[in-house]
Amino acid sequence: MRTFGSLDRRTPGAGLFSPLNLTACVAWLAAASSLASHAAPAVGSVAWLAGCAALVPFLLALGLRAVLEERAAPDGAIGATLVLQAVLAPVGLWALQDQLQAVLLVLVASQLAALRKPRPAIAMLVLANGALFAWLAQVESAPKAMRDGLAWVAFQLFAAFVMRAAYLAHESRREALRANRELLAARALVVEGARAQERLRLSRELHDVAGHKLTALKLQLALELRTRGVAASDTVAQCLTLADELLGDIRAVVSALRQEDTIDLRSALAALDPAVDSVRVRFDVEPDAVVSDIPKAEALLRCAQEGLTNALRHGRATEILVTLARTGQELVLSVEDNGAGYASPTPPPIGNGLRGLRERMEEFQGDVSLDRRAPRGCILRAVLPEPRIAC
Numbered sequence: 001m002r003t004f005g006s007l008d009r010r011t012p013g014a015g016l017f018s019p020l021n022l023t024a025c026v027a028w029l030a031a032a033s034s035l036a037s038h039a040a041p042a043v044g045s046v047a048w049l050a051g052c053a054a055l056v057p058f059l060l061a062l063g064l065r066a067v068l069e070e071r072a073a074p075d076g077a078i079g080a081t082l083v084l085q086a087v088l089a090p091v092g093l094w095a096l097q098d099q100l101q102a103v104l105l106v107l108v109a110s111q112l113a114a115l116r117k118p119r120p121a122i123a124m125l126v127l128a129n130g131a132l133f134a135w136l137a138q139v140e141s142a143p144k145a146m147r148d149g150l151a152w153v154a155f156q157l158f159a160a161f162v163m164r165a166a167y168l169a170h171e172s173r174r175e176a177l178r179a180n181r182e183l184l185a186a187r188a189l190v191v192e193g194a195r196a197q198e199r200l201r202l203s204r205e206l207h208d209v210a211g212h213k214l215t216a217l218k219l220q221l222a223l224e225l226r227t228r229g230v231a232a233s234d235t236v237a238q239c240l241t242l243a244d245e246l247l248g249d250i251r252a253v254v255s256a257l258r259q260e261d262t263i264d265l266r267s268a269l270a271a272l273d274p275a276v277d278s279v280r281v282r283f284d285v286e287p288d289a290v291v292s293d294i295p296k297a298e299a300l301l302r303c304a305q306e307g308l309t310n311a312l313r314h315g316r317a318t319e320i321l322v323t324l325a326r327t328g329q330e331l332v333l334s335v336e337d338n339g340a341g342y343a344s345p346t347p348p349p350i351g352n353g354l355r356g357l358r359e360r361m362e363e364f365q366g367d368v369s370l371d372r373r374a375p376r377g378c379i380l381r382a383v384l385p386e387p388r389i390a391c
Helices: 019-036 046-070 077-095 097-112 120-138 142-232 234-259 268-269 294-311 352-364
Strands: 280-285 319-327 330-337 367-371 380-386
Touching: 019 077, 019 097, 046 077, 046 120, 077 097, 077 120, 097 120, 097 142, 120 142, 142 234, 142 268, 142 294, 268 280, 268 294, 268 367, 294 319, 294 330, 294 352, 294 380, 352 367
Parallel strands: 280 319
Antiparallel strands: 319 330, 330 380, 367 380
């Protein structure tokens, strides 16, 4: 079940049953009704068959675009389906001689927002509109043809701008949720750091104040016993024993607080969970995989964040495993996914994200690497020197 604030990677036009594609199918049915109208060419005629040959592949291309977009296919594959639709729309218009076929061009315009580089599709759409104006000029007077043609172009522009706004809103929401996850992770890190600082303060107060005063009390009681000798009361002896035991207890508490004077990254890493419906993210953090200060914790957190972002955005992964483990005197953070990975046997050129992580880790004599994962996917691994806290 989706939770509030969860992120759906699907764009507004992804999936056969998205609102955009369902309404597009209704518009297509309206255009296809021209095949059965009284003014339609005779069933089985060349014009009627040409209309069918344009409308049916148009619907298939529309559905294929929805599937490709849902699977985050390359821009060229999605653009090819739009170019095909822009070619088929005027074919149906000229074959069926029905102005209602121009609604197909509106559908093409509404899908342009799915492309990062829509220039080829826009160019083909412009040519298709040229065919529309040519047909209108043939069947109508020049003023009416110009009026109707501009009206259809206005519908196309409106559809294109509305869908562009929908896609931008979707992307803005994704960025807002990503920033919110980073904020939650940073807040968890700050809270954990504050707890570590408080433990450190308490350990110092116990050691420097209570410990020193108990030591002084113990010395005074011991002096009293030596001075009074046999005359010393049993009460003084018991007080000396209690002071000695209490000093030992305080030293044990101080040692425990010192031992826990570290930052646990469990909650901070869990806050990075993208909560994507189609992606399963698991976090595995060993109990002793802790760091000693905020800068090191932040470096590991940024590595996990970059790994998750790459697996979702570029790898299109469905399963991601984030682990933080201790190996001797080092902490090893790994983010592995089952995404697309990279085809070449050697890692791709280092991007700004990975370069920034390496620079961050080099401050602590650490390292970051990106490797292939069998049978598919990638593993982002960060190694941070972090000596084990002595007991």
